[in-house]
Amino acid sequence: MVAFAQCDYVLYGKAFDIIKVSGDVDLESTDDIRNHLDRVTIYEIKSTSKEKVTADFRGYFFSLSTAELLVAQTLGDRYRFAFVNTRTRTHVDLALREVMARARGIYPTWSIQF
Template structure:
């Protein structure tokens, strides 16, 4: 993928969060690198995103619960076409990227402490194998893909916290 396409992908992924990324080593750039390494595409915008969430997301996936989509090689979906989404919904995998640049993280991501939003957890539970967490190490470039069930089998500790906006 050329640098122009990579910049376009970065802009598309970051736009939904109103964040612009210029630094190549930034967390958002790492998310794009992870998505690119897995062959993912950015999530659609506007009505296409609404259609995707209603049909393939079973109405249980929030707009911020994922970063990209993984489709079978060669499959292209028009997200403005509800029938196309319905036809291919079992082939659509929602991807949430979790990145780290910390030293001491194992090749199997042992020791990686990260946060998971309630929206991400609900989406992962609702979609099962059609929702994956992509763990990406910015230092090593390694990326690992896990389902919610696979992730929960590896959990060593869990802490609940709340983010509150006033």
């Protein structure tokens, strides 16, 4: 997160689940991460275990948080959503622009945590 901040990218800790690294990057070194930021992809995983969901997830609702949207807008293709069906083991890997292109409806909501 520090390496991303040093490159003027916003990355909230609760706005992602995993990272994917392509090639060699020393994840213990902020400098190495910063120097190879193009090799790091941030993922938010959205999952379901419903059996009747189609492989392309058409007609299924997933929620995206405001933090996830902000980070996705900031990072562009460096931030991706993995939509996963844990029962059927199907998945779709999309950048935000691809999510929005496939969205058939967008319903803004606010979640409050006490």
